[in-house]
Amino acid sequence: MSKESFTNTAAIQASLKKRYAREKRFQWYGRLAVLTGFVFLFILLADIVGKGAPAFTQQYIKVTVEFDPDRLGVEPGASDEELRKADYLGVVKSSLRAMFPEASGRQEKRQLYRLISIGAEYDLRDYVLDNPELIGQTLDIWLLAHAEAGAYLKGQISRKIPEGDRRVKDIQMQWLDTLREQGRTESRFNTLFFTEGDSREPELAGIKAALYGSFFTLLVTFLLAFPIGVFAAVYLEEFAPRNRLTDLIEININNLAAVPSIVFGLLGLAVFINFFELPRSAPLVGGIVLSLMTLPTIIITSRASIQSVSPSIREAALGVGASPLQTVFHHVLPVAMPGILTGSIIGMAQALGESAPLLMIGMVAFIMDVPGGVTDPSTVLPVQIFLWADSPERGFTEKTSAAIMVLMGFLIVMNALAIYLRRRFELK
């Protein structure tokens, strides 16, 4: 007996070496896999952040503006109505000409005007409306630079590129250099990016409309998909009989989860817009379509998490005389909640990043106004990214990356929320 066990020990020891070696190797494969993943992720993030970061600053130019009543076409003491209609663009232009009198000829003058964003006109108007006493005075005002001029000031445009291939011409560069030397240029945080809707001018374009659109769309998605998904899961898991029909339903739900999202968009177009005549481009329809897409995810994860609740808890509840419904709502759901929430938030995150089905229902329109409700035409963040990525102006390239950064920020927040909620429910 003892002899045998000695032999066993030796054999086990011999095999141990091999086993440990295998374990070591496996761990190294694992580390390598994680590392590779991180490297790719890092490259991706570095690229996006590198491209997008400049979009968070904007260049301003200090222009000496003369609020000449003649040029504005108003008398001092004019009413608000008259002030609103005054010619501010003319004032901006004449002020620029006064600063650089050497600009001659139509071509050069036009290039001079292109230093300043066309949005400056409206800024001036609002400024004068707030301070009507300015009429007739001359003072230095910071005006938003045109996107191209801004790009040069940010150092994104090199003089080495032949003049014909770049949007900022030599003479504009000279003017900008002069302005910089005079301390008349300034870089500021880009608040417009968060307070404006889309625009044709890169320096005026913002994501507010898209953010609101995404919010309303996700709101509709959540309000539809979460309760329907959870109740469907509870019913299928706790109450439905097991038979052919429920098997069929289960198979179909699993299949739906794998249906390409664009198909849901086509369905939305055919059913909700063409048949039910719901408004086009509206978060309402977008939300319905996305909730169809998210439902299978929520149902499947909720069922899995309800299934994993120990049957002994159900027995305990039924044993003290709880009804099946009370058992589910008082005992099963609270335990399953972390899993259900994780699944739902993953589903919502997918919906947040989805663009294809929304293109089908017309949420791709050029929307400048911030939507005020679920039936207003609007766009969503991923579609806005798609639109900007498609624009040729260089100003939009950095906007694209910046919008991606915002989108990823929201995804991170949502996933962090999922983890937080899971921890909170698990503690109880």
Add this chain to the structure above:
Amino acid sequence: MNSIAVTADGIGEAGASSPEAGLDIHDHSDVKDYETVGEPFVEDPKMSARNVNVYYADKQAIMDVSLDIGKNEVIAMIGPSGCGKSTFLRTLNRMNDIIPICRVEGNINLEDQDIYRGDQDTVLLRARVGMVFQKPNPFPKSIYENVAYGPRIHGLAHSKAELDEIVEKSLRRASLFDEVKDALDKPGTGLSGGQQQRLCIARAIAVSPEVILMDEPCSALDPIATARIEELIDELKERYTIAIVTHSMQQAEVGDTKEVFTMPKHELTENYITGRFG
């Protein structure tokens, strides 16, 4: 305990009317005798089982058991592992309903009402016939909530103070109160195995059921706690009817037995009882 159950060899129409009674996983077809100690039938029983067969899918777990549980009586059942004790207990409050493959045949009456009749309300039945499960299964909620849950859903307390009182009384009777009185808001799942089992006992008696089914309530308890639970059972007998499954010979000891149960085969039981088993 005053009541005991051991298998007996066909006393009259005793529990085991079929040679294969008691459930049989080991097929000792040569063993034909079953022993029931005590009387399987009484007058005016609280619950009565007649020719009960229970199947899990094709497998029969209980064969033709007939038995009465008298009012204010403690009936103890004993038998080897896997012989169907838990299964029988669970048929008494239809806990087996939730196992889809489980099928029950025969009659089980609670005060002359067939509990398997179509219009029997299982919620009401389980409130009247409470259960302590073999494996402690406290809710993953606070200790207080564990005990208060039953009374609350049945509307047994009309104020917070009343509910507090029920909780304290139940925990005291399960001899758990002193250990947890400062931690009533801590999760019940954080208690030790034995404490959890006592919590489950407290949870079951908090609803004041008419019949309490206890499946090895003392298997995880030390001798002192066991003694307390035995006292509790003794005390509960005044008001309730109790069916208990046990592996403790003392609990099942044949004393002034009135009641009997039948479970395993004679030989196995003999060995088991005399401690020669295993």
